Amino acid sequence: MSKYSKVLLRFSALFAVIGAFLGSHMAGSGSYQFKTVHAHILVVGWLTLFAWAVYYKVFTPAKTVIATLHVWSAIIGAAGLTIGMWLYYLKPFNLNETVDTVFFIVGGSILLLSFIFFFILTFMKTEEKQ
Incomplete structure (x- = not known):
């Protein structure tokens, strides 16, 4: 399971860099249009x-199987939710509002599944490392 730890750690670091960059951008520009996306990232x-x-x-x-579903739904859901928020709130490409909304909802729903998978994992048998 160490591979799951490493994958999640690397993606969390990527999100940290993106979030810090957005925070820096907002501070430098004086515009807080990214605040919701920044906070969720x-x-x-x-x-x-x-x-x-x-x-x-x-x-x-x-x-x-549950652990694999958890890890990948967490990564896909976190990316999907935050990209969906960006599309929905900032409308960078002027896509159809339905496309923005569906992206936002699907990303959030996948992320919700990852939280459910994690909840299930906490009740399953585990081996504590020494």
Whole structure:
């Protein structure tokens, strides 16, 4: 399960860089149009993925299928939610509003699934590392 920890850690670091860049951009420009996206990138992308990386470093879930579903739904959902928010709130490409909304909702729904998978994992048999 160390591979899950490493994957989540790397993606959390990527989200941290993007979130810090957006914060720096907002401070420099004096515009806070990215505040919602910035906050979610840092909370869902950086902090949540980092916390889950620590979980996989400490515990080894017995069911790898649920763990695999959890890890990839977390990464895809965090990216999907935050990109969907960016498309929905800032409208950078003037896409159809339905496309923006669907991207936002699907990303958020996949992220919600990752939280459900994690909840299930906490009740499953694990091996604590010494």
